[in-house]
Amino acid sequence: MDTEKQAQAAAAAVDTRELVSLLQQMVRIRSYSAGGEEGTIARFMRGYLARLGLEVELQEVQPDRFNCISRMPGAGGGTSLMLNGHLDTNPAGEGWTKDPFGGDVDDECIYGIGVSNMKAADAAYVAGLQAVQRAGIRLRGDVILAHVVGELQGGVGTVHMLEQGVRADRFVVGEPTDNSALTLHAGSLEAELTVHGRTRHLSKMEEGVDAIAKMFKVIPALNAMSFSGPDRADYRGLRRVGIGVIRGGLGPEYQDWRPSLLADRCSIKFSARYSPGQTPEMVAEDIRALIARMQKDDPDLVADVRLNQGGQRMLMGAFEVARDADIVQRVVRAHREVVGEEPKIGDVAPYKFYGTDAAHLSRAGMIGLVYGPGGKYNTMPDERVELRDLFNAARVYARVIVETCA
Structure with a gap:
């Protein structure tokens, strides 16, 4: 089977019900940033990912604040890919009509604090990798899922991960861009x-x-x-x-x-x-x-x-990657195949005003971009992600895993 057929098979193997169930479980675990509350969700992710047969490591960044780093080793000789996302969330403010920790689902959206920023992408990474496994595709390059803490503090989790020597050739950060391919941010x-x-x-x-x-x-x-x-x-x-x-x-x-x-x-x-x-x-x-x-x-x-720098707060630098970089073009192509239209690409507003861990990864010599579900309902009461975008993101990630690592 050639790579394109493998990519199609992986995208088709995404289990949307399982994806929604995982995301609901993640939303129901409170994981406010800088509150020492991320330990529970990191341990949950470790158990879930270990059951998929991945090699899983918990990195203690600060007391009871863990990065969950999981790896599916390839056969060797291929390009490695990291899917990086943070588990910490903003606090829930006033004005909610839904339970911020309920994970409610209707015909169009899934609701909850942190579902857009960015547990939807965190779950979609897992669904994409599961789809590759389900399709029986053997990869040459390693796939690393980096579920990190403290992005809202400037990326303390990702910086710690890099200091521990965890790297990949290419990366995708699934911050909520409404599935736009963000190649430049402030x-x-x-x-x-x-x-x-x-x-x-x-x-x-x-x-x-x-x-x-x-x-x-x-x-x-x-x-x-x-x-x-x-x-x-x-x-x-x-x-x-x-x-x-x-x-x-x-x-x-x-x-x-x-x-x-x-x-x-x-x-x-x-x-x-x-x-x-x-x-x-x-x-x-x-x-x-x-x-x-x-x-x-x-x-x-x-x-x-x-x-304000130092202590528990880090600075996030500006980020830029060439639009013709191979990983950017793979994401664009995967989006086109899954969604049926071209994604927005480049310095897309308002996402270009984000600070993301892409800056830390890029500074460490990795090549990647920002692409993830959610965005339009981010950081507001009744935070939510459209199910269509969630499912499409998982299918795109599945294709990108295959095209990068097969």
């Missing part, structure tokens, strides 16, 4: 900007410097600024800032029980996206230069910028 950083004022009672506020009022000038300037870096249209389109937290008050503890005193401290925490060819420190320097320009018109504006 780097992601988090930082804090603090404005320092001078407190006075409101009776003599003219003598003071209101840190909050100064921050109201900084925020629109920050939102409107453009970063330095390579002058390419697709790169320029990656660069942006989003402010998520603001605090103001007195002193480093932001005391707020005496509002008749001008705030002498106001801070924002923000996330920024930057392009290949830039570094987090370059972004910080651009912001410091912006503040310096503003100080020429407002000498009382005093501010500092600090990157």
